[in-house]
Amino acid sequence: MTTLKEPEVNPGALRRHAIEERRPLDNAIDIQGCAIHYPYKGGSIHAVENVNFSCRSGEFISIVGPSGCGKSTLIKVVAGLLPRSAGEIRVYGKRVTGPHPNVGIVFQSPVLLAWRNVLRNIMLQVEMRKGYRKEEYVDKAMDLIRLAGLSGFEKRHPWELSGGMQQRVSFCRALIHDPELLLMDEPFGALDAMTRDEMNVWLQKIWMEKSKTILFVTHDISEAVFLSDRILVMTARPGTVREVIDIDLARPRRMEMKESVEFNRYVGHARRLLFSSVA
Ligand SMILES: Nc1ncnc2c1ncn2[C@@H]1O[C@H](COP(=O)(O)OP(=O)(O)O)[C@@H](O)[C@H]1O
Numbered sequence: 001m002t003t004l005k006e007p008e009v010n011p012g013a014l015r016r017h018a019i020e021e022r023r024p025l026d027n028a029i030d031i032q033g034c035a036i037h038y039p040y041k042g043g044s045i046h047a048v049e050n051v052n053f054s055c056r057s058g059e060f061i062s063i064v065g066p067s068g069c070g071k072s073t074l075i076k077v078v079a080g081l082l083p084r085s086a087g088e089i090r091v092y093g094k095r096v097t098g099p100h101p102n103v104g105i106v107f108q109s110p111v112l113l114a115w116r117n118v119l120r121n122i123m124l125q126v127e128m129r130k131g132y133r134k135e136e137y138v139d140k141a142m143d144l145i146r147l148a149g150l151s152g153f154e155k156r157h158p159w160e161l162s163g164g165m166q167q168r169v170s171f172c173r174a175l176i177h178d179p180e181l182l183l184m185d186e187p188f189g190a191l192d193a194m195t196r197d198e199m200n201v202w203l204q205k206i207w208m209e210k211s212k213t214i215l216f217v218t219h220d221i222s223e224a225v226f227l228s229d230r231i232l233v234m235t236a237r238p239g240t241v242r243e244v245i246d247i248d249l250a251r252p253r254r255m256e257m258k259e260s261v262e263f264n265r266y267v268g269h270a271r272r273l274l275f276s277s278v279a
């Protein structure tokens with residue numbers, strides 16, 4: 001795959017992300033008293049219990065927590081793909097009652113259609129949705145392909161791409177209808193460590209350029225610290241918010257920051273919280 005460079009310092013993007021410029025009332029996600037129970041063998045599994053959390057527009061939030069604590073469940077409920085059992089969820093002020101258009105989703109597996117080329121895989125998102133005129137989105141798709149470092153690959157099929165490239169196609173597909181919120185469930189979990197680092201640098205760059213709100217599930221604490229404004233640490237099932245950690249590290253973050261004392265202090269703190277949740 002193409003080698004991705006560390007991001008250039010972009011003063012405009014830095015300003016956009018300066019904490020003092022954030023609008024505190026402009027909440028992208030509001031989760032109040034949320035519980036999610038799955039019906040199971042005549043009873044129910046309490047996956048998530050009493051989650052309260054809000055995030056501002058443009059924030060990068062990671063969710064970490066022990067396996068099975070309800071991270072994927074929470075993502076699906078915010079996307080409106082699953083009903084909640086109690087509580088309220090609002091996305092950009094609108095109550096979530098079912099799947100809604102203001103969201104893009106990226107899962108661990110890129111789930112690309114083998115018989116469609118890169119461009120047509122990305123276009124699938126607007127072809128499937130009502131009210132989108134396909135012709136109007138081709139240029140947008142080509143812009144995203146360029147942004148994803150995939151120029152020249154638009155006519156290639158998924159099997160001709162590396163894992164990282166496939167995941168970037170899936171990311172473009174999630175962005176083509178220009179949602180304000182991106183939900184990512186362990187998107188880099190299947191990639192090797194080096195590709196993952198490259199994807200982290202790439203994702204930070206795109207997030208800074210596009211000013212999206214991102215809710216990002218990962219089991220990799222170092223990835224969460226590298227990418228996030230805040231990390232939501234969950235308890236073991238039934239999952240609830242254990243602590244929300246503010247990551248006060250300058251942006252754009254660079255890979256060498258992972259060696260700093262400050263970075264590792266955050267990693268250590270999150271790890272201790274997680275460990276005490278399962279011990
Ligand atoms: N469709 C389902 N039916 C019953 N239980 C489920 C279902 N999906 C998930 N669960 C249970 O809910 C809990 C949370 O699952 P999940 O959200 O996938 O956890 P995580 O993503 O944090 O690993 C787990 O204990 C899991 O077994």
Ligand SMILES: [Mg+2]
Nearest residue numbers: 071072073185
């Ligand atoms: Mg999961």
